[in-house]
Amino acid sequence: MIQMISYDLKKPGQDYETLIKEIKALGSSWCHALKSTWLVETVKSADQVRATLKARMDANDLILVVNVTGDNYSGYLDEEVVAWLRTHM
Structure with missing residues (x-):
């Protein structure tokens, strides 16, 4: 399945x-895919991905993980992102 991960990292200059x-x-x-958005092909659920990543984030950072498995997508993206989508979705 494909999980979309999007985050807001609140503390400037943080590594x-x-x-x-x-x-x-x-x-x-x-x-x-975008500045703070990743797509990952994984066997992990959205909850598992969120829990794994939240452990690496500051307490005030935000994260959204959504299962986007399927072939219904639309966007204006770099060609390498479009190629990845065509291959994996």
Whole structure:
């Protein structure tokens, strides 16, 4: 399944490299679709993904994880993101 991860990181200048590494490690394939939005092909549920990532975030940061498995999507995106979507959704 494909999980869409979107977040707001509240503290400027914070190093979130660990969070990004954790996102990339969640599944077999990932795509950094927008500035704070990732798509990850994973066997984990939205709740499992949220719990895993929240442990790497500050207490005031926000996160949304949504299962977007399927072929119904629309957007204006970079070509590499469109190619990833065509391959994985």
